[in-house]
Amino acid sequence: MAPEPTTAIILCGGRGTRLGSEDKPLLDLGGKPLVAHVIERLAPQVDGIVLSCSRSGDAYRRLGCPVVLDEHSGEGPLGGFVSALPRTATPWLLATPGDVPFLPADLVAAMAPACHLHGAVVARAGGRRQNLTMLLNQARALALAAFFAAGGRAVWRWLDDNRVSAVEFAASAFHNVNTPADLAVARQRFARRDRPDAGSR
Numbered sequence: 001m002a003p004e005p006t007t008a009i010i011l012c013g014g015r016g017t018r019l020g021s022e023d024k025p026l027l028d029l030g031g032k033p034l035v036a037h038v039i040e041r042l043a044p045q046v047d048g049i050v051l052s053c054s055r056s057g058d059a060y061r062r063l064g065c066p067v068v069l070d071e072h073s074g075e076g077p078l079g080g081f082v083s084a085l086p087r088t089a090t091p092w093l094l095a096t097p098g099d100v101p102f103l104p105a106d107l108v109a110a111m112a113p114a115c116h117l118h119g120a121v122v123a124r125a126g127g128r129r130q131n132l133t134m135l136l137n138q139a140r141a142l143a144l145a146a147f148f149a150a151g152g153r154a155v156w157r158w159l160d161d162n163r164v165s166a167v168e169f170a171a172s173a174f175h176n177v178n179t180p181a182d183l184a185v186a187r188q189r190f191a192r193r194d195r196p197d198a199g200s201r
Contacts, residue, residue, distance in 0.1 A: 001112055001113045001116045002112065003045075003092060003109060003112040003115070003135075004090070004091040004092045004106050004112075004115075004116075004137070005047045005090040005091055005130075005141075006045070006046045006047055006090055006091075006092040006093065006094050006108055006135070007046060007047060007048040007049070007050060007088040007089070007090045007093055007094070008042045008045075008046045008048070008049045008050070008053050008093075008094040008095075008096065009050050009052055009080075009081055009084045009085075009088070009093060009094070009095045009096075010035060010038055010039070010049060010050070010052065010065075010096060010097070010098045011025070011052050011054060011077045011080045011081060011095060011096065011098060011132060012024075012025040012035055012040070012051055012052060012053040012054075012060065012069045012080070012097075012098035013053055013054040013077060013079070013098050014081040014185075015148065020041040023053075023055060023056045023059075023096030024099045024177055024178075025038070025053075025060075025099055026059055027061075027183060029101055029179065029183075029186055029187060029190055030187070030190045031152060033059075033063070033089075034098065034101050034177060035051070035060070035063065035098040036063055036098050036185075037101035038096065038097075038098055038099075038101055038103060039063060039065060039105075039108075039171070041099065041101070041102075041103040041104075041105065042094070042103065042107070042108075044105070045094075045105070045106075045107060045109070046094060047090055048066075048088075048090065049065045049066075050065065050067075050068055050084045050087050050088065051063065051065050051066070051067045051068070051098070052067075052068050052069075052070055052083055052084040053067060053068075053069065053080075054069065054070040054073035054074075054082035054171060055073075057069055057181070059106060066087060066107070068080075068083050068084045068087055069083070070083045070151045071083045072148075074198075075153060076153045076154075076155075077097070077155070078144070078147075078148050078152070078153060078154075078155055078191060079148065079153075081095050081144070081145075081148075081151075082144075082148050085141060085142075085145055086172060088138075088141075090117060091137060091138060092135060092136065092137055092138075093136050093137075093138070093141050094107075094108060094134070094135050095132060095133065095134045095136070096132060096133045097132050097133070097151075097176060099176045099177040099178070099191075100133075100174055100175065100176045100177075101175075101177075101186060102173055102174075102175055102186075102189065103173060103174070104169055104173040105156075105182040106169070107123070107133075107169070107173075107197055108135065110167050110169070111123065111167045111183065112135070114135075114165050114167055115135045115136070115137065117174065118164070118165060119136065119137045119139060119140040120134060120135070120136045120137070120140040120162065120164045121134065121135050121136075121164065121165055121166065121167055122135075122159055122165070122166050122167075123166065123167060123169055123174065124132045124166040124167065124168050124169070125168070125169045125170065125171045125173060125174035126170065126171025126174075127168075127171075128171070129159070129166055130174050131155045131156045132155060133174070134155075134159075134164070143162075144158055157188050165184050175189070175191070
């Protein structure tokens with residue numbers, strides 16, 4: 001079951017409190033921002049990419065994707081998703097953070113069957129659910145936006161309440177950068193070219 005046309009919303013609004021409040025997706029990895037690697041991993045898999053950020057708009061625009069400023073900055077990553085939603089028109093949406101540079105090359109294809117069946121699916125890596133990496137159709141995306149409008153902020157709660165199924169991937173594909181140690185590991189992996197590809201599940 002092939003994916004429907006899909007727009008990726010890359011969430012870049014984190015505060016980076018454990019990295020000196022730096023804008024995490026713009027940190028250097030192999031001479032490029034972290035988020036540039038996310039874009040490269042997703043570009044062959046989707047029909048468009050939108051970056052949702054709360055600051056550094058000019059730096060994100062230089063990456064060549066449409067940029068949306070988070071209208072709900074400070075209210076969690078779901079606010080960034082809701083802010084970007086009006087900029088999408090494809091039947092499906094993929095949400096993912098901007099600090100996961102080793103995403104699998106088959107991310108969308110692997111989640112497509114469950115999305116066809118249920119309208120929403122979330123990634124799980126090494127047995128741990130990746131709450132911000134979701135593939136949704138427009139109806140389920142609007143339901144998530146309604147959850148936010150009603151005061152919901154925790155994506156995990158919406159996923160639990162709606163019993164959203166998960167697709168398993170290798171833990172290494174979802175290494176995210178939250179601390180200086182995480183960044184050091186990512187740089188070591190990049191130097192070794194230790195990057196998961198299709199078939200990483």
